[in-house]
Amino acid sequence: MESQIRKRQFTLQAIFLWITFGLIPLTLAAQNFKLNNGEGKVTVTGTSTLHDWEEVAEQKSGTLVLDASGDLPSVSTLKFVVDVESLKSGHDGMDKNTYKALNTDKHKQITFQMLEVKSISPVVSASKGYKMVALGNLTIAGKTNKVELPFNLTINGDKVELEGKKPLKMTDFGVEPPKALLGTIKTGDEIEVHYNTIWTK
Structure with missing residues (x-):
């Protein structure tokens, strides 16, 4: 009986040591990056019955955990x-209508919170450049939808760049396209988000 207990304890210790030391390389390889608000640019573009429009995000933040030690x-x-x-x-008038x-x-x-990486492949013309599609939860005006977010990922030393664009519909998130001047100016339902973001350690 005692020998069985000792054997079980030894097995549990071995498993613990394997988990602890086996994961050390993965832990060291993964690196944390923060989005640099002062670099890059995020814009939202759209149309209206009067003219096309663009809005720039002045405050943005984010976290990225990346392991670049493998082939991909x-x-x-x-x-x-x-x-x-x-x-x-x-x-100002357009901004107020947007916020409303x-x-x-x-x-x-x-917010966008990634759930999984759908695909990633190297870009032949770019050193440390990759095409990636991330599936995640996008929340706008309190409504969350799963979306696929495509972007180019470029690793340059201690910097990572994510660049891409994503078409969306306001009504998919329960947002009524803004209107102005008693409804005589109407915003189109379709918008496009353009993102060129810089992430640093």
């Missing part, structure tokens, strides 16, 4: 946040 980089965490009331078009449509009294942020 492995992304285990990607979270991206935009403060809604930092979206600026250069026109997105209900910023209750929903202050737009």
